[in-house]
Amino acid sequence: MATTTRQPKWQQPDKPADHSLPPIKIFNSLTRTKTSFYPINPEQVTWYACGPTVYDDAHLGHARNYVSTDIIRRILRDYFKFKVRYVQNVTDVDDKIILRGRQKYLIDEFNHGKLGELSQDLTGTRTLALRAYLRKNLPKIPEDTTPSAIIDGLLAKEYEAVLKGQPLVNGTVAGDKEAKIKMHIRTVLAASRVMHDIEVKVEPSLEDLVSLEDVLMPFLDEKLKNTIDASDHSIFTRLTVEYEKRYTEDMRALNVLDPDEITRVTEYGPQIVEFVEKIEQNKFAYTIRDKNSSNQSVYFDIKAFEAANNSYARLEPWNRNDAELLAEGEGALSKDATGKRSAADFALWKASKAGEPSWTSPWGDGRPGWHIECSAMASKKLGKQFDIHSGGIDLAFPHHDNELAQSEAYWNNEHDHQHQWVNYFLHMGHLSIAGSKMSKSLKNFTTIREALDRGTWTPRGLRIVFLLGGWREGIEITDAMVKEGSAWEDRVNNFFIKAKDVSEENQKGRKDDQDLLSSFDKAKSDTFAALCNSFDTPTAMKRISELISDFNIAYNSTEKPPPTPSMTLSIARWATSIVNTFGLNGTATPDDPTIGWSGIDVPEDAKPILTSLSRKRDSLRRKARSKEIAKEDLVPVAYPERSMTESQKTNEAPFKQVLENFNHSLHSLEASQALAKDVLQLTDRLRDTDLWDKDVYLEDRDDGEPALIRPVTKELRAARQEKEKRAHEKERAKQKKEQAKKEEAAKPDKGEQNHMTMFQTEEYSAWDADGIPTKDKDGEELTKSRRKKLVKDWERQKKAHEAFLAKGK
Structure with missing residues (x-):
């Protein structure tokens, strides 16, 4: 039954006097509306973000959260010019880490034969582990089912509806529960295949054996967790140190700014104890003695908190009685807590059990509750009130609601019963696959490393998709979404390439296009309004795209001069400042004078050679097209000598080889009437093959201007593939047509058959004087309709035969 809670009025921070602030409104989860953003101190925005729980590699769902957070941070810092103090925690001790740390330790002991009989009887241990996994996670399958039966389709049969995307409960929508079933099915299938292979004497690979671990680890943990010396914290820290390092590498690969400060739970033990x-x-907590030891757990007293005129579950009050979310918030290792005054009361400090790491405290050996860590660390770093708190939307309840309650309880005093600990709560939307959020527990994720290594995503491409989707809304990966992001990137990329070749020296007194000027002014004002409107990046991205489209229309117009160089460069500099603000260009800042982003220029070390080759090619091509080419024009391209490091020489080497090959080809050309044709073929080969294969393209221009030296982009590559495809299809059509002609020519002329004898077959037994049948093979008279048809065929053949005879004459 839902409980109506008292919702205190959110207090709008005072607008700082004597400071001109941008009119920013932020969607605030505390009010579920957009509220004006006034930092406590206009000189510096204070921000605390919930960071990663480091027990596995970060996946694209994490990228969604932290890249979106990074975008907002950059907008505040680089666009609105706030100083931002950004603090982020690393959770390096919680139920998931404890469980995973123990499991990793035990599987390592098992694999090294250190678990006695369990390690010696591999077949028996694996069988027991599979049965335990089925019993707990896939109860429709009898636990004594053999691996062979599982492989043969039993899982697919028993869970057919879920595998087809249907919900477990009729009338509901398939979601995380169904995704978990699918994950368990994948795990059991993988383990069963390996166990079957071992049974039939097929040597498993190391990768195959690893697939067994998801079945073995929970089994070993259940049997042996109480035997672990949990005072040896290295069992857990070796896991967290490794994955924090990998997380940091992943974030830097995605161009996410490092936090200004990092806090770790294990480094704040005394502060957390003091906080509890x-x-x-303040009488908002109570203790429960552990039934197996003298240690105590400390729980937050929600009833006492609300009796003091406070409110619980301010972010998502509709979820306060959701038993599933409450259990998830308390963690899998503390479900057996007894003595709580209310089912919703949550742990501030947990008495450690066997197999769990512990720290000394006034309540005995224990460890922090999940929610208390952020409250204590954020308060110690940023004080009793700060501007922004952020995290993924899945943390809103119970994690952030519990944070708010215990922090308000900590800062509570007789004069400040409803202390506003955080002024603005920001929650990032999920990244979803087939309707389910991407998560480690569902194992439906692609790690950031995998995505970047495979080339599935680039840091820029992924960030563009998040910018197009906005920070609050959930995003589902679809082909349409990927295409939209790719099209936006290509459009901006090509604009920057055009702008890079512009020189303001070519102004020549021309005036700016007023329509384009109006479009530019509108793009700037609309972008400002969009970013003030709760960091509405989808609208800002759309305005950039529309401005570039307007520029391209003006650029390609045949009715008026193209945009002036000064206008082109002004638009390019503004677009560059925005993409730099959004983090789409590495470490470049908005005031970086370089136009465009990385990837629109050819290799720096190759530029001298490329310039020499291109200019020589321009000269040869111009003379060859005008038929003025002569043997004495075939002077080799001079190699541009200069001082270089060994690294620069290495980078230049492939292009130096192209230059040498081109010179050799020039030298081998003979003076003849075909010289112009031979030169054009050579210059085309340089453009279309030799340099193209080195990812450089020479874009010829018909106005006598030098060719543009530009990198080969995805769009250029796709255009060439499409051109080659059309040429291939055209050639195939031509060949097919010629083959049809040959086949038709090889056929005998239809008119060669004499109409008088065309029906002289066994199908008939009597004919009239013209050779038209009158009776069938059995001597029966032909029906009128059949004879009528035969007469028509006879008349057609008569005309064809007569035409054939006429051609013969």
């Missing part, structure tokens, strides 16, 4: 003590002193 203060809540207890």
Whole structure:
């Protein structure tokens, strides 16, 4: 039954006096509306973000959260010019880490034969582990089912509806529960295949054996967790240190700015204890003695908190009685807590059990609850009130609601019962696959490393998709979404390439296009309005795209001069500042004078050679097309000597080889009437093959201007593939047509058959004087309709035969 809670009025921070602030409104989860953004101190925005729980590699769902957070941080810092103090935590101790750390330790001991009989009887242990996994996760399958039966389709039969995308409960929508079933099916299938291969004497690969671990680890943990010396914290820290390092590498690969400060739970033990003590002193907490030891757990007292005129579950009050979310918030290792005053009360400090790491405290050996860590660390770093708190939307309840409650309880005093700890709560939307959020627990994720290594995504491409989708809305990966992001990137890329070749020296007194000028002014004002409107990046991205489209229309117009160089460069500099603000250009800042982003220029070390080759090619091509080419024009391209490092020489080497090959080909040309044709073929080969294969393209221009030296882009590559495809199809059509002609010519002329004898077959037994049948093979008279048809065929053949005879004459 839903409980109506008292919702205190959110207090709008005071607008700082004597400071001109941009009219920013932020969608604030505390109010579920857009509220004006006034930082406590206009000189510096204070921000605390919930960081990663480091027990596995970060996946694209994490990228969604932290890249979107990074975009907002950059907008505040680089567009609106706020100083931002950004603090992010690393959770390096919680139930998931404890469980995974133990499991990793035990599987390592098992693989090294250190678990006695369990390690010795591999077949028996694996069989017991599979049965335990089925019993817990796939109860429709009898636990004594053999791996062979599982492989033969039993899982698909029993869970057919879920595998087809149907919900477990009729009338509902398939979601995370169904995704978990699919994950368990994949795990059991993989393990069963390996177990079957081992049974039939097929040697499993290392990768195959790893697939067994998801079945073995929970089994070993259940049997042996109480035997682990949990005072050896290295069992857990070796896991977290490794994955924090990998997380940092992943974020830097995605061009996410490092936090200004990082806090780790294991480094804040005394501060967390002090925080819990203060809540207890304020009478918003109570203790429960552990039934197996003298240690105590400390729980937050929601009833006492609300009795003091406070409110619980301010972010998502509709979820406060959701038993599933409450259990998830408390963690898998503390479901057996007894003595709580309310089912919704949550742990501030947990008495450690066997197999769990512990720290000393006034309540005995224990460890922090999941939610208390952020409250204590954020308060210690940023004080009793700060501007922004952020995280993924899945953390809103219970994690962030519990954070708010315990922090308000900590800062509570007789004069400040409803202390506003955070002024603005920002929650990033999910990244989804087939309707389910991407998560480690569902194992439906692609890690950031995999996505970048395979080339599935680039840091820029992924960030563009998040910018197009906005930070609050959920995003589902679809082909349409990927195409939209790719099209936006190509459009901007090509514009920057055009702008890079512009020189303001070519102004020549021309005036700016007023329509384009109006479009530019509108793009700037609309982008400002969009970013003030809760960081509405989809609208800003659309305005950039529309401005470039307007520029291209003016650029390609035949009715008026193209945009002036000064206008082109002004638009390019503004677009560059925005993409730099959005983090689409590495470490470049909005005031970087370089136009465009990385990837629109050819290799720096190759430029001298490329310039020499291109200019020589321009000269040869111009003379050859005008038929003025002569043998004495075939002077080799001079190699541009200069001082270079060994690294620069290495980078230049492939292009130096192209230059040498081109010179050799020039030298081999003979003076003849075909010289112009031979030169054009050579210059085309340089453009279309030799340099193209080195990802460089020479774009010829018909106005006598030098060719543009530009990198080969995705769009150029796609255009060439399409051109080659059309040429191939055209050639195939031509060959097919010629083959049809040959086949037709090889056929005998239809008119060669004499109409008088055309029906002289066994199908008939009597004919009239013209050779038209009167009776069938059995001597029966032909029907009128059949004879009528035969007469028509006879008349057609008569005309054809007569025409054939006429051609013969």
